[in-house]
Amino acid sequence: MASSTYQQQQVGVPAKLPLPLDYTVRKHVFSLSGGDFTVEDAHGNLAFKVRGGSSSYFTGSATKQKQLFVLDASGNPLLSLYQKPGGFDWECCRRNWFGCEELVFRARKRQQASKWVKELEIYLGLESLDPKRCYCTGMSSTPWDMLVKGSPFARSCTIYKGNNILAQSSALHQLGKKVLWRHKFRLTFYCNIDHALVVALVAIFFNGINWK
Template identity: 30%
Template sequence: MNPMAALGGILPLPAPANAYTPPTNPIVVIGEQFLAPYPVELKIQQKIFTLAENNFDVTDVNGSLIFKVKGKLFSIRDRRILLDAVGNPLVSLKQKILTVHRRWQVFRGESNSSDDLLFSVKKSSFLQLKTTLDVFLASNTSESVPDFRIKGGWHESGCTIYAGETIIAQMHRKHSLQTVVFDTDNFGVTACPNVDYAFIVTLVVILDEINADRSGDD
């Protein structure tokens, strides 16, 4: 599928060509249409004054909408849906309750069937001074070694996403007068070339959900 068609003719602008080294093989988890041969810069911003909590808009460097993240209205807070710019559901994010490692599962479309499971994310250990999340593809049933890993600080001002020892994306929290006054979340995300940036956005949203849930309440 042509990425331009998938995003309604809008593609994130490239960062400088020498900023990142592309992975040896493309990393595709959600879809090949979310690959680019250059670093992709995105902004994830929480929408304020919404009835459903933790809704996000994901835009490119020009402010053009790329993705939306929504929770179901009046539902419990453990379900999110990633949609494309025109509202088509891409994946569903669901937290498994009563798990000590705060496991989230991600399914294709709006499904919650095990047949449509793409990957899951959980804390690497119960007690952590610095957040580390392990990411397992659905095919990795043994989960002896994570396929990807997310590492971030206590206040989560930033995080780095790895495939093995290779950095595939980075996130940093952005602060402005609006984010201070309204306590909103505003993230800058850079996905390396040939890395599925819809996958990266989903991981950052899950990281934010897990950090917001440190009190232990589901």
């Protein structure tokens, strides 16, 4: 059974924060794995880390599949993300009290005609395993629980639940000017949603999906 923290993401819309909450995301340009990020709060304190890696799956021949790990500031693992062959592009899991992994969400890119705007469908919890599922509980007639939409190149994306914006990434501003740094950008929370979950979604959207 999914934990109550993630179960809350599936029912209704999370409450809005009194004020938007900003983080700064920094991508490690010289990372060996190509998937390393750090996330700092408004005071410059480290809040999360994202570390990349790879593992081998036997699919007729040995191939390397990407992995991403969301860690807290002390380096403790919070979420594990695995690139998956086949229908879904990524799966996210967390370890429960018994040391077993629970499915948090599955992610699948949506085929788009637009060259610049990309979309990633998010299916939360164990319900994502049901192939007959065709609606988002209590929200709308859409099959997904969340949608990540934006431009990976510009490090800009918006995370939706129904028509509600939960979080958003954007370019930083310097001296009144918008500065496009692909290795550094802002992540803003508008609702009381699990921050590690959003960090995982952003990491996949910007660094885990082959959008070609």
